[in-house]
Amino acid sequence: MNPTFDIVTADEHDRLQALYEPLAQAVRGLLDASIRTGVDADAIAEATTAIEAVTESLRREQRDGPMAMIHGETGRPVVWANPVVGLRNAVAPPLTIHHSDDGTCWSEFTLGAAYEGPLGWVHGGICALVLDHVLGEVASGALAQPRYTGTITCRYLRGTPLGPLRAEASVDRIEGVKTFARGRLIDADGVTVEAEGVFITPAWARDAG
Amino acid sequence: MNPTFDIVTADEHDRLQALYEPLAQAVRGLLDASIRTGVDADAIAEATTAIEAVTESLRREQRDGPMAMIHGETGRPVVWANPVVGLRNAVAPPLTIHHSDDGTCWSEFTLGAAYEGPLGWVHGGICALVLDHVLGEVASGALAQPRYTGTITCRYLRGTPLGPLRAEASVDRIEGVKTFARGRLIDADGVTVEAEGVFITPAWARDAG
Known part of the structure; x- marks a missing residue:
């Protein structure tokens, strides 16, 4: 499309x-x-x-x-x-996504009752939703270039509490139509979820370079 | 907790x-x-x-x-x-999740404008959210046993259109506190996203057997 x-x-x-x-x-x-x-x-x-x-x-x-x-x-x-x-x-x-000059991006935000899975904790799928988005943002240069998720893996180190959180992402490398990105979700005590993903330039956008 | x-x-x-x-x-x-x-x-x-x-x-x-x-x-x-x-x-x-006697689960549902990422398509992170949930449901025996996401990987075979969709999940195997599940998102033309995940029984629930 x-x-x-x-x-x-x-x-x-x-x-x-x-x-x-x-x-x-x-x-x-x-x-x-x-x-x-x-x-x-x-x-x-x-x-x-x-x-x-x-x-x-x-x-x-x-x-x-x-x-x-x-x-x-x-x-x-x-x-x-x-x-x-x-x-x-x-x-x-x-989320408001901030793009740094070094090509990374980050966002600070708060998740309340609407995002709860296990009692008091963020739903694991909501963590994946946020991480997919920030990885996609950094892979696409702030959405300037279309990049769709090819594969994403999330590793849950521990529960993510409801409340104030931070998400960060950066590009690892680019190989042809594949952009490799990684990121993490962070609470006051450190990283709760790590993610890595491959984002693909869709065929219709490949000529636009 | x-x-x-x-x-x-x-x-x-x-x-x-x-x-x-x-x-x-x-x-x-x-x-x-x-x-x-x-x-x-x-x-x-x-x-x-x-x-x-x-x-x-x-x-x-x-x-x-x-x-x-x-x-x-x-x-x-x-x-x-x-x-x-x-x-x-x-x-x-x-989603309404149906649990079959063979231990699999499935749901049919419709995603509208609120879940859109790329124009006309479901946001990749929303696909991950849905898949994390149905894998977690099947891994936990319809939430009867607490199982938290340990790792989840989603492979996007193609875009998932907004509209009527189906999600399915089943348990692959159980090894101690780890339950391995897999699932997929399906539109009228077949599978759009595949997922596999490892779900962990939390320490506080391990004695409850």
């Missing part, structure tokens, strides 16, 4: 971000509150009805296909719907 | 499920609508305010720690907050 992108100006990007970010942030808050609430049955029913009314109002105009936007200044895709970093997606914590 | 669980009767379980499931389902609908909406700035602002009011109403009573419940009849943990299968967690699609 070689999608066609809309190019947005920096100003339009910022206007849209100011518009949509508070909405997704509100949905994130609701998502957390709905998991942890202990209010009575009437209050739950009332909340459910109110949420359905808001959904109805947002559904008056809905995009059907993917959101394909490129930032006019940076040339990078605007990945607002992404389930790890997407400002518009309440599934995403969301 | 060896958590203490509340035991719920089958009736109480069903009452709570009937109470909370529609709420989470409403939040899921809102989450999807909020990613794809194109309504104007006033409508977005109005929706944001309305959502914050609902959150406020649910926050009047909030559980702080993890939800530790065991079903009195099945003896299995009630994992309503889980980000893959949790009925109360709008991050979860949620």
